Amino acid sequence: xxxxxxxxxxxxxxxxxxxxxxxxxxxxxxxxxxxxxxxxxxxxxxxxxxxxxxxxxxxxxxxxxxxxxxxxxxxxxxxxxxxxxxxxxxxxxxxxxxxxxxxxxx
Numbered sequence: 145x146x147x148x149x150x151x152x153x154x155x156x157x158x159x160x161x162x163x164x165x166x167x168x169x170x171x172x173x174x175x176x177x178x179x180x181x182x183x184x185x186x187x188x189x190x191x192x193x194x195x196x197x198x199x200x201x202x203x204x205x206x207x208x209x210x211x212x213x214x215x216x217x218x219x220x221x222x223x224x225x226x227x228x229x230x231x232x233x234x235x236x237x238x239x240x241x242x243x244x245x246x247x248x249x250x
Contacts, residue, residue: 147221151214154207172212179204 158164183201186193213220234247243250 151210151220154211155214158211167211167215169212169215172208172215175208176205176212179208 158167179201183198183205186197186201210220213223235250239250240247
């Protein structure tokens with residue numbers, strides 16, 4: 145299934161339930177954060193987590209991210225690739241390999 149096919153399926157899911165009225169950019173951004181917190185909750189007391197629960201929570205985060213990008217008229221693949229180029233410039237391999245320092249500390 146391609147990205148466009150998945151996005152169309154998500155749009156249809158939302159449309160069938162008449163949920164677009166609730167999907168303002170602010171509400172979708174809040175939902176990303178809420179679902180990300182639920183993902184993090186899976187690791188609250190241990191570095192071990194149920195892989196099925198992780199997959200479900202991660203799917204929720206990704207779904208809201210895709211819906212938000214779509215609502216804003218952004219191409220998810222393009223914005224990720226654009227940001228990757230910026231990040232590559234900030235973290236050149238020769239300076240950052242094996243290090244977790246922030247770019248201004250390299």
